[in-house]
Amino acid sequence: MSPFTTTRSRSVAALGERELIRRIRRWLGDVSPAAPFGIGDDCAVIPATRRAQLVTTDPVIHGRHFDDSVSARAVGAKLLKRNLSDIAAMGGRPVAAVVSLALAPETGTAWLRSFYLGLAATARRYHVKIVGGDITQAPRGFFGAFLTLHGEASGRLITRRGARVGDQLYVSGRLGGSRLGHHFRFVPRIAEGAWLAGRPEVVAMMDVSDGLANDLAALTPRGLTAALDATAIPISPAARRRARQTGAQPLAHALGDGEDYELLVVVRPTAATTPLARAWSRRFPALGLTRLGVFVPTGRRPAGALNLAAYRGYEHLR
Amino acid sequence: MSPFTTTRSRSVAALGERELIRRIRRWLGDVSPAAPFGIGDDCAVIPATRRAQLVTTDPVIHGRHFDDSVSARAVGAKLLKRNLSDIAAMGGRPVAAVVSLALAPETGTAWLRSFYLGLAATARRYHVKIVGGDITQAPRGFFGAFLTLHGEASGRLITRRGARVGDQLYVSGRLGGSRLGHHFRFVPRIAEGAWLAGRPEVVAMMDVSDGLANDLAALTPRGLTAALDATAIPISPAARRRARQTGAQPLAHALGDGEDYELLVVVRPTAATTPLARAWSRRFPALGLTRLGVFVPTGRRPAGALNLAAYRGYEHLR
Known part of the structure; x- marks a missing residue:
């Protein structure tokens, strides 16, 4: 209308x-x-x-x-x-x-x-x-x-800063294909964000609005790289449908489409009594929390790790 | 440019x-x-x-x-x-x-x-x-x-509400002709507003953005009318210049042009040791504070009082 x-x-x-x-x-x-x-x-x-x-x-x-x-x-x-x-x-x-x-x-x-x-x-x-x-x-x-x-x-404020070598990267939900409807139907992760801010092992956080490949740079301190496992990226069904329309890889849509409005979370490995992922699935059983990889010193990215630079490119002003 | x-x-x-x-x-x-x-x-x-x-x-x-x-x-x-x-x-x-x-x-x-x-x-x-x-x-x-x-x-918050019968109305500066330059050159009355909020006799306040004839309604409770003295309205030199361009009365420009960004102040008559106008002129010697009139019960407006309704009409959506 x-x-x-x-x-x-x-x-x-x-x-x-x-x-x-x-x-x-x-x-x-x-x-x-x-x-x-x-x-x-x-x-x-x-x-x-x-x-x-x-x-x-x-x-x-x-x-x-x-x-x-x-x-x-x-x-x-x-x-x-x-x-x-x-x-x-x-x-x-x-x-x-x-x-x-x-x-x-x-x-x-x-x-x-x-x-x-x-x-x-x-x-x-x-x-x-x-x-x-x-x-x-x-x-x-x-x-x-x-x-x-x-x-x-609501308690501790979680900014985008603070990731260190060895910190792990998690994302809520699934990524990509937002244009097929998710960009209107998405549910802002208010309860999830507040819960994560209450977990001592959560170091930094942001929401994914321009696509993981673009946004991750903001969580990555100078001298570090996120070594991500390509097979770990939670690709949404919409990203797969979109890929059939465009001929691109579903992974490219998951990493580049943007408007996911999911939480990207930096987690410090700790000796917490309940590991984050287990506590999360008890609190939010209907929403996934996926471990994507780990922060390593730049130049020490493992051979098989995902090269995010190949999936960047969203630019608001053209 | x-x-x-x-x-x-x-x-x-x-x-x-x-x-x-x-x-x-x-x-x-x-x-x-x-x-x-x-x-x-x-x-x-x-x-x-x-x-x-x-x-x-x-x-x-x-x-x-x-x-x-x-x-x-x-x-x-x-x-x-x-x-x-x-x-x-x-x-x-x-x-x-x-x-x-x-x-x-x-x-x-x-x-x-x-x-x-x-x-x-x-x-x-x-x-x-x-x-x-x-x-x-x-x-x-x-x-x-x-x-x-x-x-x-900064202290007490002054809203638009609270005027009673007998309260007096003041305005800072001079009004009208803003389009000739004042709408870019004006000085927001931050220091003056904070000072007025510290005076116990100040009851209510707003800024004049759509012109006195339009804005005053927001300070006027149901059942009351502001009885203003037409000769008291502080007409700016720009309103007089503008009137020569348009052929309208300078008073019409002072009351209707808008974008004055002056303070319109409701003051309760009190036995304060220093009357407001005198204290003001000591604190802000370069800026006038003019008494415009008094709030009276609707229907008891004195015969000579200004009829503001004749000067209204600014409408943002046309």
Whole structure:
């Protein structure tokens, strides 16, 4: 369904800004708190806490992150889920979001309602409040929603730094073929991220958004290389289906497609009473956690290890 | 200067995303802290504090908030200043910002550098760190920068609510004619807002962004009306110049133009040892604080009072 309408009476321009804000508050329902904790004052107020605050921002833009084949509800959900995945990657707890809309005057009110209902349902599920935002008119044909999500540390904060020689690399779920539907249907790994942050052997973490082959560099300190076992990569069924469409290897799709929104985790070998993988499968029986390999000094990569450089190449600006 | 270039080698597309992020960090310089307190991890981390957090979001979009006649530096500065004005309006202290860019691939690198230098200079001046963001490719001809600013209460938080019959209304500075330059040159009233929040007789506050005639409704509780003295409205010299261009009254421009970014303040009459206006002029001798009128029960507006409804009409979505 297109965000835009050719019937002016069905467009946001016909509503006007004040009425549109009133409707947005109604569509958001109980995830929109009363001012000053929500929409309606110069700033939104988030109550004091003694924990470190987390902030992340990601948009959805028509023609870039979604097209007319996608339901508006799925777009609204994805906007929040993309950001939730970043909070998950640091082991955090999401708290509140603001949404800045840039929309063409011919944006349809019905489409926007479904978008907000999708956003609200996701916010409700993850206990996030939508506390503020902005609406600005954009040129014809443009729709973008820019969300900034606030969270807080749920315990220890896990950054991308800290991997050492001998540390092992794990990933949740399966990778690749996201464009066949996963990039809208994915479930941000909030509970998993918080649980991992509570495990002392977890050293570093990130979410896989640009594909394992691109993202792993951010977890890899200078002088180290991740020696991965090609046969260990958890290839999703969608990556195999996609490979049949493209003629490329399923492995290439698993490593390069991106938008997996799975957690990539650096684990230090310890004498923990319960090994990580066993504790994980008890806590999250429906989701895999796969050991991919180990960090070695650069130049000491075993002969059979996967050469990730061959699978890189995703570039946002072209 | 246009944000866009016809020479591909001078565009952000020629740089690619990774190199662009590297440059943005260099352009930001010391206002870009090291990860995880700045750019470079899944989320930015803002250290714990016991104060209430403030969040606000406002963009700048090419063709809407600026055109090719404006310097890129002024656009970058305005992006942050718009948001600073919202923090000022609650008496807060700004802390950290994230910036989500949606930019056409033909956006010029030189233009973007100047934009970030303007943003950085303003951030430095107001002790704000730029801690994260996102870059997404937008359709040809589009440039939008969406900033979310975090602050914290500097003492008491002043909201828009709480005016009662007999409370007086004040405004800082002078109003109108913003389009002649003030909408880029304005100074967000951070120090003034924090000072006002420390005065016990200050009840409510907001910034004037859509024009006094539009914004005042947000400070006016149901059942009350602000009885304003038309001769008291501080009309800026720019409003008078603008009136000579348009043929409208200078007062109409002062009340309706918007983008004044002055503070509108509700003050309770008290037996304070130093009256507000006198204390203000001692602390801020270069900036006026003008008494505009008083809140009265609706229907009891004095015969000579200004009829603001005649000056309303600014509508963001048309």
